[in-house]
Amino acid sequence: MIHMKSRKVKLAGWGKAIAEHEMKFGDQTRFRLHKGENLLDLTDQAIAAAFESAGMTIEDMDCIVCGMATPLQAIPCNAALVHERWARHLDIPAMDINTTCTSFITALDMVSCLIEMGRYRNVLLVSGDTASAALNPSQQESYELFSDAATAFIVTAAEEGESSEIVYGAQKTWSEGAHDTEIRGGGGLMPAFDMDEQNREDYYFDMKGTRILKLSAKKLPGFVEQCMAKSGVTRKDIQLVIPHQASRALSLIMPRLGFPKESYADYVSEYGNMISASVPYTLCRTIEEGRVKRGDLVLLIGTAAGLTANFLLLRL
Amino acid sequence: MIHMKSRKVKLAGWGKAIAEHEMKFGDQTRFRLHKGENLLDLTDQAIAAAFESAGMTIEDMDCIVCGMATPLQAIPCNAALVHERWARHLDIPAMDINTTCTSFITALDMVSCLIEMGRYRNVLLVSGDTASAALNPSQQESYELFSDAATAFIVTAAEEGESSEIVYGAQKTWSEGAHDTEIRGGGGLMPAFDMDEQNREDYYFDMKGTRILKLSAKKLPGFVEQCMAKSGVTRKDIQLVIPHQASRALSLIMPRLGFPKESYADYVSEYGNMISASVPYTLCRTIEEGRVKRGDLVLLIGTAAGLTANFLLLRL
Numbered sequence: 001m002i003h004m005k006s007r008k009v010k011l012a013g014w015g016k017a018i019a020e021h022e023m024k025f026g027d028q029t030r031f032r033l034h035k036g037e038n039l040l041d042l043t044d045q046a047i048a049a050a051f052e053s054a055g056m057t058i059e060d061m062d063c064i065v066c067g068m069a070t071p072l073q074a075i076p077c078n079a080a081l082v083h084e085r086w087a088r089h090l091d092i093p094a095m096d097i098n099t100t101c102t103s104f105i106t107a108l109d110m111v112s113c114l115i116e117m118g119r120y121r122n123v124l125l126v127s128g129d130t131a132s133a134a135l136n137p138s139q140q141e142s143y144e145l146f147s148d149a150a151t152a153f154i155v156t157a158a159e160e161g162e163s164s165e166i167v168y169g170a171q172k173t174w175s176e177g178a179h180d181t182e183i184r185g186g187g188g189l190m191p192a193f194d195m196d197e198q199n200r201e202d203y204y205f206d207m208k209g210t211r212i213l214k215l216s217a218k219k220l221p222g223f224v225e226q227c228m229a230k231s232g233v234t235r236k237d238i239q240l241v242i243p244h245q246a247s248r249a250l251s252l253i254m255p256r257l258g259f260p261k262e263s264y265a266d267y268v269s270e271y272g273n274m275i276s277a278s279v280p281y282t283l284c285r286t287i288e289e290g291r292v293k294r295g296d297l298v299l300l301i302g303t304a305a306g307l308t309a310n311f312l313l314l315r316l
Numbered sequence: 317m318i319h320m321k322s323r324k325v326k327l328a329g330w331g332k333a334i335a336e337h338e339m340k341f342g343d344q345t346r347f348r349l350h351k352g353e354n355l356l357d358l359t360d361q362a363i364a365a366a367f368e369s370a371g372m373t374i375e376d377m378d379c380i381v382c383g384m385a386t387p388l389q390a391i392p393c394n395a396a397l398v399h400e401r402w403a404r405h406l407d408i409p410a411m412d413i414n415t416t417c418t419s420f421i422t423a424l425d426m427v428s429c430l431i432e433m434g435r436y437r438n439v440l441l442v443s444g445d446t447a448s449a450a451l452n453p454s455q456q457e458s459y460e461l462f463s464d465a466a467t468a469f470i471v472t473a474a475e476e477g478e479s480s481e482i483v484y485g486a487q488k489t490w491s492e493g494a495h496d497t498e499i500r501g502g503g504g505l506m507p508a509f510d511m512d513e514q515n516r517e518d519y520y521f522d523m524k525g526t527r528i529l530k531l532s533a534k535k536l537p538g539f540v541e542q543c544m545a546k547s548g549v550t551r552k553d554i555q556l557v558i559p560h561q562a563s564r565a566l567s568l569i570m571p572r573l574g575f576p577k578e579s580y581a582d583y584v585s586e587y588g589n590m591i592s593a594s595v596p597y598t599l600c601r602t603i604e605e606g607r608v609k610r611g612d613l614v615l616l617i618g619t620a621a622g623l624t625a626n627f628l629l630l631r632l
Binding site: 005007038039040064069070071072073074075076077079080081083084087088091092093094095096097098099100106109110113114116117118119129130133134169171172173174175176178181182183184185186187188189190191192193195200203205219223304305306308 | 321323354355356380385386387388389390391392393395396397399400403404407408409410411412413414415416422425426429430432433434435445446449450485487488489490491492494497498499500501502503504505506507508509511516519521535539620621622624
């Protein structure tokens with residue numbers, strides 16, 4: 001973690017979309033794609049809304065980045081498939097940046113550096129995953145946790161006189177937790193062809209909730225304190241904290257990190273964990289509802305499979 | 317494509333490893349992992365060699381980036397699994413950057429911006445794929461093309477007085493070719509669970525060689541001319557071109573791009589296409605053989621599923 005200057009970057013537009021099929025698990029509501037529905041249809045809706053709110057079009061973009069946790073196809077990358085929907089007539093580059101659940105935060109952190117450097121100027125940043133494609137009906141804790149959703153943000157260079165900026169970003173990975181959240185099968189280590197009745201469970205999402213909570217409780221407080229100190233910002237300067245909507249344990253963990261109930265957004269009961277779309281969907285919603293506005297300092301924070309943690313302070 | 321200043325970044329170390337099982341297809345040699353062998357064992361060898369050549373250790377690194385085309389597991393990201401092998405005792409971040417076959421070039425382009433910005437200082441950049449995990453024995457053209465290999469590069473800030481730099485980088489994607497090179501199954505669009513006797517072919521790598529060649533022949537000459545002009549470099553300034561070892565068509569395409577036989581590295585007959593490891597493996601080999609040395613201008617160039625093309629000029 002190296003200290004660096006802020007990046008004069010603005011979120012110029014935003015959009016979100018959620019699957020329509022509603023499921024109830026006690027007091028928790030989740031939304032899933034129907035069999036045959038497609039995450040790219042959700043990304044289309046989110047992208048259209050993002051362009052409308054920015055007053056921009058695909059022709060204004062220099063680059064498409066997907067900050068997603070899971071592949072739509074094994075090949076090509078997700079951004080090429082989004083490109084096909086929106087930029088078939090253009091030649092802008094497409095790439096994926098992936099740190100699983102915090103992919104949006106990592107991608108925004110990286111993209112803001114690229115914009116500050118002049119490598120790109122206007123970037124379409126798309127997140128979202130088909131959680132429902134790999135949920136294990138026999139693992140109740142994870143089966144009842146996720147929703148399918150997508151988001152799109154237009155990330156641009158801030159104009160002269162605008163206060164929008166990325167104030168500070170940091171990421172850490174503690175790989176002692178690498179297998180606490182995983183899908184063991186389906187990639188190069190255990191190809192789809194190897195699935196049989198004995199190992200079928202390996203192709204489902206597998207979450208060891210208690211282990212993750214323990215590791216997070218051990219690592220996160222120090223990480224957050226270090227970030228707060230390095231960023232030079234105090235908790236009362238922050239208008240709203242947008243945490244990854246990881247699970248109902250949010251309300252246990254956030255106060256331990258020094259963020260009481262009223263300081264952060266918690267919509268876990270409304271839509272649960274949306275993997276890479278969690279943070280940007282919640283950010284989008286709080287902007288649309290007026291909980292945060294231009295000039296506000298917002299903290300994006302979350303954990304991801306890895307175990308990875310991200311911290312990104314931005315002035316909207 | 318925006319012009320920007322060069323990045324004072326150095327390749328401080330390099331390593332490569334190739335699978336041991338040798339196969340002959342006519343005059344072409346390929347290397348594949350045996351069933352049960354693991355790409356992470358190859359990345360371990362490559363990383364050990366990279367640290368040795370750099371005179372550095374994992375403790376010197378700020379970040380681990382995997383520039384790979386295919387997932388080892390669906391979750392977590394590949395870099396978290398490399399982190400687990402090397403940095404379990406550390407908390408440095410791990411992330412993936414993916415543009416399929418040109419992932420190494422894209423990642424080096426992006427990472428050099430992050431280093432120039434001060435976001436990171438020393439980055440371990442790992443590439444490689446298990447091509448053999450998804451080859452279709454009934455598609456001869458692609459079945460006989462690929463090898464399994466891995467590479468590691470240490471990317472660092474250049475010291476005062478060193479001439480090493482990234483001179484110019486560009487990427488374009490033409491998604492009319494999005495389905496010319498693909499694995500349709502295994503991701504969110506067509507989960508592993510949906511495989512049956514009818515659609516089994518969709519889970520194999522599928523390459524439409526003639527279509528890719530036609531699209532490349534249409535798009536690449538203009539792209540290369542534009543990059544040459546913007547970079548301010550002429551072909552005779554370049555010591556060696558390191559193209560993606562895409563296929564035997566290399567010797568047809570390169571002269572059309574203004575690069576005659578002696579100007580570029582062609583090892584297709586020796587090891588074929590190594591997906592994301594192709595360019596860095598070939599770069600590593602040409603450094604080790606003394607074909608290129610410190611201070612030389614080297615051009616990394618290649619196409620990837622997308623269709624994506626990358627162009628990166630670096631002074632070693």
